[in-house]
Amino acid sequence: MKTISHFIGGKPVEGTSDRFGPVWNPATGVQEKQVAFATADEVDAAVAAAKDAFTTWGASSLARRTAILFKYRELLDAHRDEIAELITAEHGKVHSDALGEVARGMEIVELACGISVQLKGELSTQVSTRVDVASIRQPLGVVAGITPFNFPAMVPMWMFPLAIACG
Structure with a gap:
């Protein structure tokens, strides 16, 4: 089954929590994908990547x-x-x-x-x-x-x- 991962620092990052949410096709009721739930560390990494990007983006x-x-x-x-x-x-x-x-x-x-x-x-x-x-x-x-x-x-x-x- 396809897993929707995170996107951190401009690239896909696989989740490490081993927790997922189902993504259902609403027309068929069939689960077609799953989305990775983030850990606190993954959220912190996303925030850190955004802060790093801000230093150059805000000055652009x-x-x-x-x-x-x-x-x-x-x-x-x-x-x-x-x-x-x-x-x-x-x-x-x-x-x-x-x-x-x-x-x-x-x-x-x-x-x-x-x-x-x-x-x-x-x-x-x-x-x-x-x-x-x-x-x-x-x-x-x-x-x-x-x-x-x-x-x-x-x-x-x-x-x-x-x-x-x-x-």
């Missing part, structure tokens, strides 16, 4: 980050039917609903592609006598999202493209 230019998101959007568009098929196979949604979920997620990816205007700092001069106020936007660090099972593509795409765009 907004132009580079948005260029990557534009490429991601192109890939989503090119593979939307395949993604919808996966959602249908693993979650039981009808294909048209799964396609709609991908389309709604892509709307946020598009927002993230054009986020440069929202990330501009501000300068207010003379807010008081000889007092200027400036604000800059800077990446904060690693974030995590907890998403519902019934929107496996859309809700995560409401979170991570914006986090990626913001650094």
